[in-house]
Amino acid sequence: MSDYEAVIGLEIHIELNTQSKMFCDCEVAFAGEPNTRTCEVCLGMPGSLPVTNEKAIQYIAKLGLALNCEIANFTQFHRKNYFYPDMPKDYQISQFDLPVAGKGYLDIESDTGEFKRIGITRAHIEEDTGKMLHISRTGRIHGADYSLVDFNRAGTPLAEVVTEPDIRNPDDARIFMQSLRNIALHLGISDVNMEEGSLRVDANVSLRKVGQKELGTKTEVKNMNSFRALKRALDFEIARHTKLLEAGERVVQETRHWDDAGGKTTSLRSKEEAHDYRYFPEPDLVPLTLKPSYIEEIRATLPELPEARRKRFEDQYSLVPHDARVLSFEKAVGDFFEESAKDYKNYKSLVNWIMGEFSYHLNNQGLAIDECALTPKHLVQLLKMIDDNTISGKIAKEVFDEMFNTGKLPSVIVEEKGLTQITDQSEIEKVVDMVLEENPQAVTDLKEGKDRALGFLVGQVMRLTKGKASPELVNKLLWEKIKQ
Amino acid sequence: MKLNQLTIKELHKKLKAKEISPFEVATDVLSHVDGVEEDIHAYVSLNNNLLDDSKNVTEIDNPLAGIPIAVKDNMCTKGVLTTCSSEILYNHLPVYDATVVNKLKRQNYVMVGKTNLDEFAMGSSTENSAFKITRNPWNLETVPGGSSGGSAAAVAADMCIAALGSDTGGSIRQPASLCGVVGMKPTYGLVSRYGLVAFASSLDQIGPITKDVTDCAISLQAIAGHDNKDSTSLGVNTPDYRQALSAEVKGLKIGLIEELMVEGIQKEVKELTDHGLNLLEKMGASVGPVSLPHLEYALSAYYIIAPAEASSNLARFDSVRYGLREEAEDMVDTYKKTRAKGFGDEVKRRIMLGTYALSAGYYDAYYGQAQKVRTLIIDDFKKAFEKYDVLVSPTSPTTAFKIGEKATDPLQMYLSDICTIPVNLAGLPAISIPCGVDDKGLPVGFQIIGKHLDESTVIKAAYALEQEIGFKEKPKLLKRD
Ligand SMILES: [Zn+2]
Numbered sequence: 001m002s003d004y005e006a007v008i009g010l011e012i013h014i015e016l017n018t019q020s021k022m023f024c025d026c027e028v029a030f031a032g033e034p035n036t037r038t039c040e041v042c043l044g045m046p047g048s049l050p051v052t053n054e055k056a057i058q059y060i061a062k063l064g065l066a067l068n069c070e071i072a073n074f075t076q077f078h079r080k081n082y083f084y085p086d087m088p089k090d091y092q093i094s095q096f097d098l099p100v101a102g103k104g105y106l107d108i109e110s111d112t113g114e115f116k117r118i119g120i121t122r123a124h125i126e127e128d129t130g131k132m133l134h135i136s137r138t139g140r141i142h143g144a145d146y147s148l149v150d151f152n153r154a155g156t157p158l159a160e161v162v163t164e165p166d167i168r169n170p171d172d173a174r175i176f177m178q179s180l181r182n183i184a185l186h187l188g189i190s191d192v193n194m195e196e197g198s199l200r201v202d203a204n205v206s207l208r209k210v211g212q213k214e215l216g217t218k219t220e221v222k223n224m225n226s227f228r229a230l231k232r233a234l235d236f237e238i239a240r241h242t243k244l245l246e247a248g249e250r251v252v253q254e255t256r257h258w259d260d261a262g263g264k265t266t267s268l269r270s271k272e273e274a275h276d277y278r279y280f281p282e283p284d285l286v287p288l289t290l291k292p293s294y295i296e297e298i299r300a301t302l303p304e305l306p307e308a309r310r311k312r313f314e315d316q317y318s319l320v321p322h323d324a325r326v327l328s329f330e331k332a333v334g335d336f337f338e339e340s341a342k343d344y345k346n347y348k349s350l351v352n353w354i355m356g357e358f359s360y361h362l363n364n365q366g367l368a369i370d371e372c373a374l375t376p377k378h379l380v381q382l383l384k385m386i387d388d389n390t391i392s393g394k395i396a397k398e399v400f401d402e403m404f405n406t407g408k409l410p411s412v413i414v415e416e417k418g419l420t421q422i423t424d425q426s427e428i429e430k431v432v433d434m435v436l437e438e439n440p441q442a443v444t445d446l447k448e449g450k451d452r453a454l455g456f457l458v459g460q461v462m463r464l465t466k467g468k469a470s471p472e473l474v475n476k477l478l479w480e481k482i483k484q
Numbered sequence: 485m486k487l488n489q490l491t492i493k494e495l496h497k498k499l500k501a502k503e504i505s506p507f508e509v510a511t512d513v514l515s516h517v518d519g520v521e522e523d524i525h526a527y528v529s530l531n532n533n534l535l536d537d538s539k540n541v542t543e544i545d546n547p548l549a550g551i552p553i554a555v556k557d558n559m560c561t562k563g564v565l566t567t568c569s570s571e572i573l574y575n576h577l578p579v580y581d582a583t584v585v586n587k588l589k590r591q592n593y594v595m596v597g598k599t600n601l602d603e604f605a606m607g608s609s610t611e612n613s614a615f616k617i618t619r620n621p622w623n624l625e626t627v628p629g630g631s632s633g634g635s636a637a638a639v640a641a642d643m644c645i646a647a648l649g650s651d652t653g654g655s656i657r658q659p660a661s662l663c664g665v666v667g668m669k670p671t672y673g674l675v676s677r678y679g680l681v682a683f684a685s686s687l688d689q690i691g692p693i694t695k696d697v698t699d700c701a702i703s704l705q706a707i708a709g710h711d712n713k714d715s716t717s718l719g720v721n722t723p724d725y726r727q728a729l730s731a732e733v734k735g736l737k738i739g740l741i742e743e744l745m746v747e748g749i750q751k752e753v754k755e756l757t758d759h760g761l762n763l764l765e766k767m768g769a770s771v772g773p774v775s776l777p778h779l780e781y782a783l784s785a786y787y788i789i790a791p792a793e794a795s796s797n798l799a800r801f802d803s804v805r806y807g808l809r810e811e812a813e814d815m816v817d818t819y820k821k822t823r824a825k826g827f828g829d830e831v832k833r834r835i836m837l838g839t840y841a842l843s844a845g846y847y848d849a850y851y852g853q854a855q856k857v858r859t860l861i862i863d864d865f866k867k868a869f870e871k872y873d874v875l876v877s878p879t880s881p882t883t884a885f886k887i888g889e890k891a892t893d894p895l896q897m898y899l900s901d902i903c904t905i906p907v908n909l910a911g912l913p914a915i916s917i918p919c920g921v922d923d924k925g926l927p928v929g930f931q932i933i934g935k936h937l938d939e940s941t942v943i944k945a946a947y948a949l950e951q952e953i954g955f956k957e958k959p960k961l962l963k964r965d
Contacts, residue, residue: 040580044800046573046681047560047582049714081796081842083819090799141815149804278842280851283685283793285715 004207004245006238007215008173009165012180013158014190015128015198016059021155022127023050023093028157030196034150042155044088049284052077056157057100057288059189060125061298063159064101066183066305067120071295075100077282082275085149086130094160096279098287099124106183107307108175109325118176119164130154159189165204165215170234174227177201178329182306185331194226201230206251207241216241217251221265223258233258237265309334317347326355332370340376344383353379357397361404373407382410392471394462395419422469425477428461431469432477435460446482454478487512488642492551492699495645499544506550509645510538510594513552517596517643523624525616526638528557529565530597537594546591547702553588554644556635557598558605559690560679561585564595568681569613570603572801572808572826582679583714584648584690584707591706596644599634603828604798605655605683607631608900611891612830619887620663621959622926626884629659629900635693636663640959646694646703650680652687653786654879654904657916660693661879661929664918664957666700666946667693669904671937672911673718675704676711682797684790685716687908697917697947701725704939720937728943731951734768738945739872743779744903750882752922757878760919760930763952764945774872776864781857782906783898788841788854789909794831795838801826833894858909865910869935874945877903879916879929903931913939915946918955927957 018028024041040048064071078096101123108116130151136144161180167173181192181199192199206218221237224230236258241251255274256265281287304312306328313324313334328334337354344350358379362369382399385391391399391414399410399419406413414420422428435457436443445453454475461474487495487509498504514534521527531537534552541550555561558568560578562585567573581589588595602612610618610633620628621641628637632649636659639647649656651669660667668691675690682688692703708722740761745754765771803809803822810821827835841850868875880900890897907914912933919930930949934942 040578043805045560045579045806046566046568046576046800047558047578047679048580049678051713051715079796081799083799083802085802085804085815088800088805090802091796147815276844278796278839278844278847280792280796280842280847283716284682 003209004242005210006168006170006234006241007165007206007208007218008167008169008234009204010161010163010167010173010176011202011204012161012163012177013200014063014161014184014192016056016157016159017188017190017198018053018055018059018157020053022053022056022125022157023155026155029152030191030198032152034148034152037152038154042088043151044090050093050282052285052288053157056125057290058298059157059187060100060123060159061290061295062187062189062302063161063184064104064123065295065299065302066187067101067104067106067123067161069101069104069120069123071101071290072098073290073292074098074287075290076287077285078279079282080126081278084129085147086132086151086154088130088151088154092126092129093282093285094126095124100290106176106179108172108179110175111171116166116172118166118172121162121164123159123161126158126160128153128156128158165206170231170238173203173234174231177227177230179306182330186303186305188303197225203230203234203237205234205237205241207238207245216245217253219251219253219265220255221258222255222268223260225260229258229260232260232263233265236263240265306331313337317341319347319351323351323355327351330369332368336369336376340380343376344380346383346387349383350379353383357400358404361401372404374404378403378407378409385410385414389421389423389470390414391419391421392467394471395421395467398467419468422465423473425473428465428469428473429477431461431464432474432481435464436478436481443482486516486642488516488552488645490645491695492547492645492702495551496544496547496549499550506538506541506594507535509550510534510552513596513642513644520621520641520643523619524621524637524641524643525618526599526634526641526643527554527597528567528569528600528613528615528634531564531595534594534596541592541594543592546706548588548591548593548706551593551645552596553593554596554599554635554638554647555585556601556632556647556649558601558650558681558683559585559648560681561595561598565598566681567598567615568604569601569615570826570828570831571614572822573806574614574808576807578679580679583676583711585679587707587709596638599632599638599647601634601655602631603831604681604794605631605650605652605688606794606830606834608654608658608897609885609887609890610634610659611887612828614828617887620884620926622664623884623924625886626926627662627887629662629880629884631655631659632667632693633659636660636665636667639663639665639693639695646692646699648690648707649693650683650688650690651904651908652683652689652790653908654901656691656693657904657914657929657931658880658901660916661918661931662884662927664921664927664955664959665693665695666697666915666917666950667691668700668704668915668939668942669907669913670704670708670939671718671913672908673716674708674720674722674913674937674939676709676714676717678711678713682793684793685797686793687786687790689908697915697943697950698726698729700915700946701729701943704943718937723940725940725943728940729947730944731767731948733764733945733948736764736769736874736941736945737872738764738769738771739774739868739875740771741779741875741877742773742775744877748881748899748902749878750922752920753878753880753882753928756920756922756928757876757930760949760953761876764949767948767952769945772872774868774875776861776868776906778857778860778864779906782861782909783902785854785857785861786901786905786909787837787898788850789858791834791838792841792851792854793838795835795842798827798831798835830894861906862910865906865912865933873935873941875933877931877933879903879931883922883924883926883928907933912936913942915942917946917950918957919949919953920955921957
């Protein structure tokens, strides 16, 4: 084990899914024909002026409240000045010393089950940039033949959340991001999709001797486009720092680029090359006064957040803490469970199926619960068919597989494939008799107490009935016959 | 008398009575412009469809219907060249109309053309235009003032009936003063800035330049009012400014700003200011001195705040989406070459000043300090207005100066706006009206400053003084024929 501990702080950008952009009427949407969702304002045409989207202020206030932040009564926009082609005005309207949301915190649960409180420094609102496409072999601006700019994204409301350097390992950083993402989903303020860039994260990393108070020299890591990338980049960066420090060398304060394919970070710019953003109050926008009554109104509209939902799941559905936590972690999963629970009261069985078979299939195909064809109606129907012995548990898994892939209702699948369980005792008895006659050795073994032989005999019956025989019935009949 | 020599009010009466047609008015304006533009150089571009446009005005239902008006070339006109008199926007065709232009269009005005200005409205002589030097119709060897020099010269030379200007530190009032016409800067936020290419956002304000105070009131009425596209636009109902056009100033309390009547102010300017005050006093107003103790810091504060905002506002001229592009090896080089070629010296000077003032480590000492001074000046005015209804001063320390005289001395040039700048810092309304001529026959302007949103009292005092002075001089145009 290393003598060093990592100190990690995150800076997260969340694109808000308001209808229109931050400072103009253009529609907010992902992708689309380049430069079609633009106007004089979000193109930074001379003479155009910004008008604040009030919905975006509500959204950032919601996020702030969900992160236990103090919401400012007086908030102001500042201009952040720097030149870049994807920035129409060559300044970004952002916030500086008077953000909408001040200090707060988010409690996360480590993989070890330990609860940790991560401090939130601030959450503010700003506008997003456009997107650049560099026409070159590497896709990066260096050495590009030419570059294209798409301003469809320019001016999309963007929430920036900054954490205190309270995170101690890459897994907690990932869990923090997942928790934050879930909160944003619960609030309905963003699609928070890392691949599409509506959720982005930069990380500040430094190392210090265990027990030491002062922070070490930090590096900032950019371009991590998935939770996995975040974890890998942090692992890499911590290892790099450790190696440097153990060799008695110094860490250089700089911004580094995560190269996901290469699995390493490379230097992007040094501290000396850092921009002087020349922040100053945005003179085109008047400061906003958020009255306490307005903030309370927003608080009242907050939906149930993961933590509260977990507690309610324990109480209302008598779930064990672990199950309640898993089901409430992601909004869509919790919603699926609750929707199903309306029509199906054997919650334990429901939970087992969602956390077992269903989650296995989702993981396998890399789908989110709301991206697959399967609805609560499907699952509930399937479970009811098991309960009333229409199908066996084994067949149910087969049906599940089919309905997951096709979206067909289980009743249809069972009907089409003739999978209805055979519960007619005389019909099964015929097969049992046949199996016993053909396998005298197994019968003898069983009579001598070799219980393994029972499995073999059951298997033979199931094979001959194509798995449709009720296993309980087969079991019961076999025992009866052998004891005779 | 040619129709182009009349005022808005006079023309409207004749148009309404169908004594004349908009086409006849436009024809007189155009033929006069054709005759004198080569001497004055008031326009960056002329409306080639002026006559056709005038024919399309069939209803004289609004005060500005069929009236030929000029627009300063820093206000966006959809599909019509809008250059800010800068090389960097030499080819810029806006995709939208400025709110003020929209409002004039709704009144069925006809646009004569886009008037010349100091590049991006930075200057006090219109010599900083990238395209041409506008000349003062009163003496072609002198400047018309600036930055709205093209608008003021065009109105003074009857090359339009009225014009729009913009005023960041005196850019409407100072050229109005030097050209012997009326110019008003309204309260900050009264007129929408949407579509005005920004110089210094917290100071810029659009206003009218007209032949008399009556036309000023009519024009202001047309362009004032809340605009939800401009967040700094004030949500107020505008009063009827024409109701202020009465010569009644009895009991009006007028304060003369002592700090603006000291050395450095041309002798005749001081004398004519006193003369104007005497006239107002005779009409029943009471006059007293007033001190604005922080006025001496106004110029310094202005030359921090305005360039700071400008340095950011002018960043967007990067060749990516519009305007001039100088091809270069890479992105940064393209920025550098484009901006080096596209901006003139004064613009570059202010971008550098402003960039410096906002830089890390200097912000508090410069920008922060300047904002504090601004607050002190606002308070000075507030105190003065506890005692007085309006404040007065000369508009410009001198009458029109020679072309080239101050061009190489920025500090001297900056001093031309000493009387007007404090008003922008405080966001107050102010008017300049002609009050006589100096011994060279050049006009002198008289500035009246009002309380926040009290344009009506300013107009009332200006109208009364205008009637009493009876300023009838006109520039003798040196037409070469
Ligand atoms: Zn837009």
